[in-house]
Each structure stands twice: as C-alpha cells, then as structure tokens.
Amino acid sequence: MSFKTDIEIAREASKRPIQEIGAKLGIDAADLLPYGHDKAKLSQRFIDSVQDRPDGKLILVTAINPTPAGEGKTTTTVGLGDGLNAIGKKAAICIREASLGPCFGMKGGAAGGGYAQVVPMEEMNLHFTGDFHAITSAHNLLSAMIDNHIYWGNALGIDTRRIVWRRVMDMNDRALRQITASLGGVANGFPTEAGFDITVASEVMACLCLARSLKDLQKRLGDIIVAYTRDRAPIHARDIKADGAMTVLLKDAMQPNLVQTLENNPAFVHGGPFANIAHGCNSVIATTTALKLADYVVTEAGFGADLGAEKFMNIKCRKAGIAPSCVVLVATVRAMKMNGGVAKADLGAENVEAVGKGCANLGRHIENVKSFGVPVVVAINHFHGDTEAEIAAVDEFVRGQGSEAILCRHWAEGGKGTEALARRVAEIADHDDANFAPLYPDEMGLFEKMETIAKRIYRADAVIADKKIRDQLHAWEAQGYGNLPVCMAKTQYSFSTDPALRGAPTGHSVPVREVRLSAGAGFVVAICGEIMTMPGLPRSPAAEAIRLNEAGQIEGLF
C-alpha cells in the first residue's frame, strides 16, 4: 500500500479563487485584499463593519501531551472544519501561521496533513502575507530606537545593563543567541550584551495576537517594558516613542489572512506566538472576526491541553471575552501506546494493554478540560495500522470517564472522515451546555495563580520558587500588574517539568526558575525548566535539500 505525500496531495488541490472562498462567508471581493489568487487579508473596514453581529459557536481543538508518534491536532482542526461544512454547516477554521526559520531546520511545518490540509502550503511555510516579517521589523525598530536613545544622550537614564528588549530574526541561528553589540568605537555606540530570539518569541507577536484593534495594539506596544533605570523604574516602548511607528509597521499584519482547505472551505491563518513563553493561539482578531462570519469556528491551541487549552482558556478567552462551546481532545492509538511505555520503533505491533495504560494521560486531560466547564469530545485520529481492539480500548476508557470518543479518518478521507465528529460537536455546541469559567480570578496573587495551574492542571504537589522570584512577583503586584494572568513556560511532553515523564504523573513539583513580565501582551511568564527562544539548525539542515525543481515547484520543504 502506498500513500501520497502531503505535498503531492496539496499540489493536486483544486484551489478556488480566494474571492469565492470569501463569498462563502459573505465577504465582498472589495473587502478582500488579495495576495496572489489564493490568499487575502480582510479589510479593516470590513472587520469594523461586522462587530455588531452575533457570534457563532467556538470549538477548541486540543490534544494529549505530544509524543514522537504525532497526534495530528492541526490535521484534526482542518478535518473537523471540513466535516462541519460537509454536513451542511457554515464553518470556518482559525489556525496559526507557520514560522519560516524552523522550516530550514527540520522538514515539516505543513498546515495539516493528508486530505485535511490548508493551502497554499508552500507559501504558508515561507513568507505567506508577510506578517512575521512585519513583526520582525517592528520589534527590531524598537531595539534600534532604544540604542539610538542611549547613543544620543540617554535622557531617560536607561541602565544599559538592564535592557530587557532583545532583537528577533525569523531564522534558526544559534550564533545570535548571545552577542556583544555596539563594538568598533564611538560611532557605533556603547558596547552592550545583547541577543536575538526567533520572531515567534517576540512580545510584539503576543501583542498582535491578543489585540482587539489597531488602537489596542498600539496601547499594548506602548506598554512593553524595554529596560529599567538604575533605580529600577521601568522604561516603556512608549517612553522611547516607538509605539506609533511599530503600529504603522503592523497595520497590514493585524488583518487576518484568509485561505482555504483542500475542500475549499474558509480558513483564517493568522498569528503564531510561541506556546511556551507566550500563549500559543492564533490571533484574537481572526477568531473574533470568524465568529461574526461563521456559525461554527474551529480553532486550536499549541502543544497539549495542559499548556495549550489552559492558556487558551485563561489568557485568550479571558482577554478576548470569548468562550468555547465544546472542546475536541485529539488522541491517537499510537500516542496512547507511547504513553503506555512502548518505544517508537515498536508502534507497529498491536498492544492493547499499553493503549489502556497510556490512556491515563488522556483521562487527565479530559478531567482538566471539564474543570473549565466546557463539554469535551475525544477525537481518535485514525492511523493506518491501528487495530480494532486498540481503538475499542480507547473508546472504552473514554466512556469510563463519562465522555465519548469518535473515530476520525480525515487524514485519509478529508471532511467525510469527520462527519460523525462534526455532527456530535455541532449538537453539543447548539445545546449550549458549556458553562465556561477561567480557572482563577484576576484578583488572585501571581504566585497563587501559578500554584493553581500547577496543582489543578499538572497535579503537582507544589510550586518551588526562590525568595528572589517571589519578591519580584510581589513587586509587580505592587506596581499594578497583579491582575494579569500567568503564562506557564514548561515542557510540552509531560504534565510535569520532566519531558521523559509520560502518562499521568503525580507527586512532582514545579520549579519556577525565572519570571518575566510581558506588560504589553498582558501576562507574567513563569519559566519552569530550560526554554529555548532561538533554535539552532541540525547537522543536516532541511535547507540543504530545498530547491526549485525543473517545473518551478519547491522540493524539500516538507
């Protein structure tokens, strides 16, 4: 048996002109700013014009802790969107944009897979509509203006040892992680330690993804803390007078991008904040606009539900004033097996016992999602080779939890393969059973918020943090930042901070190594373990094989 590759399937897609896709959502061609014939941004005027409409139903797709077996969260998001359309519902999907840099490291980065993909795939993995380049420019303009302010006299009294604003590049470049800048003499400024993160780690990205309008965006950008004075007073981007120009640079990037699935259904692909030091969801403006245009909006959150769904609920929904009607939790038989202790090489063999054992991970995510007051359905993303007994084991486990699991074959069959899931999800959403509430109130102390997440979601016994860190949190509370939500940066591979600990661990503790204030985005980041914000390229980077073939098509990117 042989399968077509994702790229082969994508190339065979019968894409429709983007104006036709827009028309499905009632968007006039004049309100679509085309980028080629298959991509478009929504005009600001149109976005403004739909604000008074009622909202559709929001469906969040999340997953168990990721394993090397692959869960197919984006694939399921796309498949469910197609499935809803296939059963006659007016549905749109909302996913994140891909980062360019990592595409040249490891192969991959496609939006979905098999017959559940978003196209044009190549462009979405390269420059797309330029949003990330705009974010890079806005971020680095601020960096240049900070150093320029110091160069011309430092009227604000910035302590050059306390500049907390780095630079960004959408590239995997380990050489830029830590640098000494402004070398070479008087004309080049005062030598300082500096460094680059990858663009998706920029606070500008998080600001753009949480902003409700350009005005709100400018306020958030202005609120960013870039440095401190010698007496520890914060210096904001607004003090550097960078917020206006940054907003101008982000004017187009703020507008959601419309593309299509292989089945010609509308997909908004917009924003892409890191899922560790940021909240890992697509933009608020895309999600809220989609909710005005479609009856059902299917979106996803980064990593597993312990990080992605938690942040979606506690950060994105809280900030945007939205609430999910239903959560779809993606699991695979293969991932259950790995959670049950099977090595990747042995996944081919049936192992019902391991599946059952690995379901503990799934079970905890089900409980966690329910604790937000939202109904949950498990989507078993079918892989070739899954046996009936293995699937039945998952199904039985989920039923034992008082939930339900539905087998999906969207990878092989597209929307047709998720019709059962789509029907059930629509039914739940229409029934309005959800009673969503975030996990903690704004008023709770910052450290207590971390404890709440660690205990209730990760099931840890305790959060460990130095006095220095607790003092810092108290200082921020005193400065008026105590009402912010917290953004946990921990490994995605485990409920714990040990990536090797699969399943449903208990008895662990969560050490908070460092805390950072993202005053523009509006959250406090708790760093639990090593978090890499500038990746490196592997020994044989994918870039070495990426090229145009004789037909002008891109090879090696996927």
Place this chain on the structure above:
Amino acid sequence: MSFKTDIEIAREASKRPIQEIGAKLGIDAADLLPYGHDKAKLSQRFIDSVQDRPDGKLILVTAINPTPAGEGKTTTTVGLGDGLNAIGKKAAICIREASLGPCFGMKGGAAGGGYAQVVPMEEMNLHFTGDFHAITSAHNLLSAMIDNHIYWGNALGIDTRRIVWRRVMDMNDRALRQITASLGGVANGFPTEAGFDITVASEVMACLCLARSLKDLQKRLGDIIVAYTRDRAPIHARDIKADGAMTVLLKDAMQPNLVQTLENNPAFVHGGPFANIAHGCNSVIATTTALKLADYVVTEAGFGADLGAEKFMNIKCRKAGIAPSCVVLVATVRAMKMNGGVAKADLGAENVEAVGKGCANLGRHIENVKSFGVPVVVAINHFHGDTEAEIAAVDEFVRGQGSEAILCRHWAEGGKGTEALARRVAEIADHDDANFAPLYPDEMGLFEKMETIAKRIYRADAVIADKKIRDQLHAWEAQGYGNLPVCMAKTQYSFSTDPALRGAPTGHSVPVREVRLSAGAGFVVAICGEIMTMPGLPRSPAAEAIRLNEAGQIEGLF
C-alpha cells in the same frame, strides 16, 4: 502661494485597479499576482511567454552630482513616463524599491514628488510586496548555515577569521555594525567577530537585480564567496548547499512589481541595490520584461551620472545585453547655483553668474554620457522661484555643449509638464542614433578598468592603491575573475573622492582603500573613501512622529 504636500497629492490619487494598469501593457489579469488592489507581481509564466518579442526603446534618466538642493531624478523619471503616455506613446517606467530602514531615520523616501509620483506611496515605503524581507531572509539563511557548518564539524575547513559574509537587516541600527557572536558557551558555537549591513547592501540584492531568470539567480547565489580556508581557498554559498533554499526564498521576490503613476500609467518598481558598493539600478528582469511590453521604457540609475550612469552602462547594460537609446540628464537651476558656490540658505536669490559657473558640473556629465555613444538631453526640472534669466543661462550653456535642454514642469503639472521632453526623447529614440558601447572591454585588467573610469569619467590624474590591493586584484585575475566589471564605491557628491569638491574638479587622484569581490553579483568593488553599509538613526528619528491618525492614515512617514 501654498503647495500641497506629496502625501496630500498621493492621497487624492484616483488609483485604478492594478488589472486595468496591466491591461494597458497587454497583461492578462490571470498573469498578475495581486498584492491588495493596487500592486501586483507579474507571473513567471507571463515573463517567460514574452521573451521572443522585440524590445522597446530604453531611456535612462540620470543627473548631475546630487546637492542638498535636490535634483528630482525619480520625479523626472515618473514625469517623463507620464509625458510619453500623454503624447500617445506606450511607455512604462522602471524604478527601484525603497528601503524600509531609512524611512524611520530621516523623513522622505517617496517615489517621485508633486504630481509626478508612483502610488501607493505608503506601502512602497514600508513592506511593499515583501521583496526586501525575502532578501533579508535569504541572506541570513546563508549566514546561519555557515555558522552551522562550522558548529557541526567544519568539514570544509573554513577559517573562522576569514568569514566574509555578514548578516543583514532592513533597519538603521548602528549597534549591529560590529558584534561578537556565538557567545555563551558550547551550544552557541565558536565566538566570532561578525556584523550586520543594511539589506540593500546585501550581495543577494545585487544578484537578484542582475539575474535574468531564477536559474541564473541560483547560479549567482551559488557563486557567492562566503569565506576562505586557512590556505585562502574560497568557500562558496554552493559549498554550504544554501543556494537552492535561498532561491526558493527569493522565488516571488524575483518577479517584478507593477504599480501606477498618479496618471495611472504603468510603473515597475523592483529591486534596490546600493549605488556605492553595488550598481544602484532597478532589476534586469523588470527592465527587460518592460522592454517587451512597452515601446518606451524610462528607467533611472542611482546618484549622479558619474556613478549611476557609469554603472548602468558598464555593469547593468553589459550584463543584461541591453542598450539605452537616449539619456536624460536632470539638472536644476538651484543645483547649478550650489555647484557655482551658493549656500543652500541663499538659493532664493537670483544669481545668474553662479548658475553659469555651476554648469561646469553639468557639462562634464554631458561629455561623459556622450562618450558611451548615447545621445543626451538635459531636463531642467523646474522649481518655483527659478528665474527666466537663470533658466536661460542653463539653456545657453547646454547649447554651447552641442546639446539641448528642455524645461520640465512635471512636479507641478504631471505628464503635461514633460510633453516637450517626451516628444524630443521619443524622436531621438526612434531615430536610432545611439551607438552604445561600454567604456572598457571585459578583457582589460581590473586595475586598468578602475583607472579608465577614474580618468575618463572622474577626470582624475591617477588611481592610488597599495601593493596589497594590486596583488589582490592580480590574484582574482589568476582565479578567473579578471573579466568582471568594476563597481566604484565613492562619494556621490563630487567627481572626486572629496564630497566638498563641487563643480568639475581636475588634478585629483582616486585612492582605492579596499577591494571586494562580489563573485555572485559579478563585479569587483573598489572602495574609495569611507562607505557606510549600516546607517544609524539621527538624534530625533522620523519614527518618533510616525503613527496612524484617527482615519487610519499614516502620518509622519514623508
């Protein structure tokens, strides 16, 4: 008397949908890849399909040495294009794209001025169609792959002291001119000296602007020399296996951008190499494609004719196999006065004597252009305040040189103001009087090429260079690079290397401080004096005032 600002005029423009502009050149809507409703790229298929058509006439707009008075070279290029269309000719213009970084430093950067502008002006000065971002990405991918190669074992034996490939950013950021990278320990690589140039200074930019096809582009990118081994053997981008992925990143950037003038005539805005360390012209692919679509193509070259026209003839035309039918040399009464010794503050007062004296600069440029075998017409770009006697003085001087000068009022009147110029230029071009030849043959030695330019164009007595530099040139000749043209990097403000020396100096010498091999672009750069490849921001950067107004329009950019 009050004038409208450029931005006010641009905002009042009645832009036509870009498909209508394309239709004027016989481009089908399907062959235009739109970026919004007012910008588009030409499809590769379309570019390929027109290759067998005959060429239109090529007209180069160049100028005297720039002065703070402003000459209006781009404005005249746009005005002449509109003038040719106004008299019923099928004409297109080809100009360079603006660099984003400098827009946040000094005000300005618009494409033309008054009623001779290209629109959409804001977007052309910001991200436009993303070409420069693509160049930045391709350049920095190569940088990352070089360091990554060393990190993983350095199989090619790169001498880390002899890496000649820097990084780029489209930002004025003096802090990045000279840095130490890869600090912080083993995982971040081997500490090295490094630095950033502004994107327009990238050799990738020069490669893209000289490439005739994507295939040619990939070859040029592969030819780039990025480093040397300990025994001085060159390491190419091809050896790092970066050329394929870089070409993929530049796939769309390689396609010319179509926009329109205020009078709805077609304008190709594509590419923007530095005019000092590179050749300073718009892309070969845009110019050669435009020549297949229009009967007259008006283009321009950077800086004054001593640099811009010389490089246009000796580098761009030579490489692209094209030849200008006519050269338009832009001069202003104000600039003649400054060349005649008048200070900027005193330009308001009539001074016929200074005009006559300053014409020496103009006269030499006329002679120089003629030495390429191409007819020349002087365009006097009219400024409010020029007196009849002053204009007559220029006219008389030019006639004394056996040439002709035509007064143009395109800034105030648009294409109507250049109809006389347009008629004369079309007549000359149609007459096929040009007998174009570059100044020197490929076979001439590299140093002799520099001497030829210095003596025949700059009228210097000698070129001065250390033995080390001459040895380097001989080494490159021995390696097979002797047939390349040379690219002079010298001040644009004077025929000499002293920016303060206006008029038509003689008796000076040209010191070559450094030579660089741009093996991908295909030229040897001779650096004569201080050349800045990464600008800094001024004390009060324009960025501080750039913002969106209540109507969502951009303020402060111009």
